[in-house]
Amino acid sequence: MSDDLTLGDRIKRARRRRRLTQEQLAEKAEVSVDLIRKLEQGVRHTASMSSLTRIARAVDKDVPQLLGQTSTIAPKVDEEAVGILAIRDELTSLSYFPGLADEEVFNDEPVTVDGLRMALAHAESIRQHGSFAQLGVMLPGLMAEARAAVRELSGDDQVAAFGLLSEVIQIASTMLTALGKPDIGYIGLIRAQEAAEKSGNELLQAMNVSALSWVFFKQGRLDDAETAALRKAERMEPDFVRGSAESLAVWGILMLRAASAAVRNKQVDRSEEHMSLARAAAARVGKDYNIYATPFGPTNAGIAAVNAAVESERFDYALELVKSVPTNGWVSPTWKARHLLDVAIAHSELDQDDAATEQLLAAEQIAPEWMRYHTLSRQIVQELAERARRKQTPLLQLADRLNIDV
Numbered sequence: 001m002s003d004d005l006t007l008g009d010r011i012k013r014a015r016r017r018r019r020l021t022q023e024q025l026a027e028k029a030e031v032s033v034d035l036i037r038k039l040e041q042g043v044r045h046t047a048s049m050s051s052l053t054r055i056a057r058a059v060d061k062d063v064p065q066l067l068g069q070t071s072t073i074a075p076k077v078d079e080e081a082v083g084i085l086a087i088r089d090e091l092t093s094l095s096y097f098p099g100l101a102d103e104e105v106f107n108d109e110p111v112t113v114d115g116l117r118m119a120l121a122h123a124e125s126i127r128q129h130g131s132f133a134q135l136g137v138m139l140p141g142l143m144a145e146a147r148a149a150v151r152e153l154s155g156d157d158q159v160a161a162f163g164l165l166s167e168v169i170q171i172a173s174t175m176l177t178a179l180g181k182p183d184i185g186y187i188g189l190i191r192a193q194e195a196a197e198k199s200g201n202e203l204l205q206a207m208n209v210s211a212l213s214w215v216f217f218k219q220g221r222l223d224d225a226e227t228a229a230l231r232k233a234e235r236m237e238p239d240f241v242r243g244s245a246e247s248l249a250v251w252g253i254l255m256l257r258a259a260s261a262a263v264r265n266k267q268v269d270r271s272e273e274h275m276s277l278a279r280a281a282a283a284r285v286g287k288d289y290n291i292y293a294t295p296f297g298p299t300n301a302g303i304a305a306v307n308a309a310v311e312s313e314r315f316d317y318a319l320e321l322v323k324s325v326p327t328n329g330w331v332s333p334t335w336k337a338r339h340l341l342d343v344a345i346a347h348s349e350l351d352q353d354d355a356a357t358e359q360l361l362a363a364e365q366i367a368p369e370w371m372r373y374h375t376l377s378r379q380i381v382q383e384l385a386e387r388a389r390r391k392q393t394p395l396l397q398l399a400d401r402l403n404i405d406v
Contacts, residue, residue, distance in 0.1 A: 007046065008039040010066055014059035015040075029058035030266055045386065046379035051313075053220050053264055063220055067375060083136020084179060087172050090140045091188045095147060111149040113157050116164045119145070124293040127171050128332035130370025132179065139172045150195070163199035166192045167292060170211050177215050179373060185215050206232050206250045207292045213257040217264070225261035229254045230274075238281070245285045249296040252281035256296075256304045263308045271308055278304065288330040299329025303339045306346075315346040322346075337367040341377055353384055357395045360384070364398060372402055 005013070015025045015036075022040070026033040031051045038044040047055075056066045094100045119142050126135045146168050149161035173188030189212050196205045209232040216225035233254040238247060259274035279301045288297030302325035309318035322343055331339070344359035360381060364371045371377045385399040 012040045029054040086140040090143045130334040130367040166195035222265040229257035249289045263311045295331040310342045315349045318346040337363040
């Protein structure tokens with residue numbers, strides 16, 4: 001149920017219900033007592049996601065519960081506008097339930113693999129720009145068309161259609177997870193993996209596991225997130241010498257997922273081991289790839305290293321690592337915006353508010369709709385806006401655009 005309490009109020013309430021002192025909560029969550037005090041006193045309004053995850057787990061809550069659903073931080077999602085209900089209905093269609101599928105005809109026009117590929121490419125482009133409303137309009141129909149294709153086609157065309165169905169369901173599942181519906185996202189990924197197995201595409205199956213790891217990550221299930229990625233990566237057994245670049249890139253993506261989960265779980269040494277292997281894979285492939293709408297290569301590996309440094313609260317080190325990220329490489333717009341957010345967090349934690357504001361405004365230019373729905377973006381904007389005391393007009397205007405009260 002939603003409420004209007006601050007983050008600090010929720011932490012205090014949860015702590016007292018569990019009869020913990022501030023010192024005991026800090027010890028259990030492996031954070032500083034000073035952080036707990038400042039959050040509860042309203043001196044600080046946010047913390048790193050690594051710290052928030054550990055605090056939430058220490059009081060037996062999910063991070064979204066700790067943040068609250070109607071606070072000035074949490075984005076207000078118009079479920080109809082972004083198509084959440086329509087996508088949910090399609091992912092949980094009667095056609096998936098054993099014994100209840102009908103013989104519906106999709107439409108009068110024959111479904112073709114080429115037509116599906118073209119529509120999927122358009123959906124992937126929209127996804128990479130973080131345009132949830134556009135994607136929400138497109139996905140239910142595209143999923144229904146892909147289901148019709150696997151039912152109506154045969155032979156090699158049907159096999160290809162199963163792969164395309166898997167891809168579009170994966171996009172829908174990750175979108176719902178990003179908008180705060182990870183449970184539905186998990187159900188969708190089961191559907192996606194079933195279709196991928198029928199397609200025989202092993203790389204697509206591995207990418208579904210990568211998406212699964214991310215869903216676990218968003219739920220705060222960090223051990224499961226790391227285990228899923230590592231288990232699949234171990235089964236791929238990459239060949240750094242004779243293996244294909246695409247296979248090595250997918251393996252590298254899995255290692256980055258494992259590294260992200262480990263560092264948020266405060267396992268920095270283990271995260272760095274995973275990260276080192278991922279960066280070796282990136283160096284071996286030698287360029288930036290776009291694998292099922294997910295970037296991998298030297299640029300994304302460098303960005304991931306910056307994120308890990310921010311998550312482990314090594315902010316000076318994070319800004320040093322920024323200098324090693326290729327400036328002429330490729331990642332999707334949302335990946336770039338997320339990187340700029342990490343850079344903004346590092347500057348903010350070092351009391352470099354002007355530099356942090358500059359990065360946030362740049363991120364908004366790249367992916368404005370993504371910014372509106374990204375909780376961590378909203379957190380850092382609110383904290384900077386309140387610290388600005390009406391001096392940084394561009395930042396306060398950004399807060400207005402994100403509908404954040406300061």
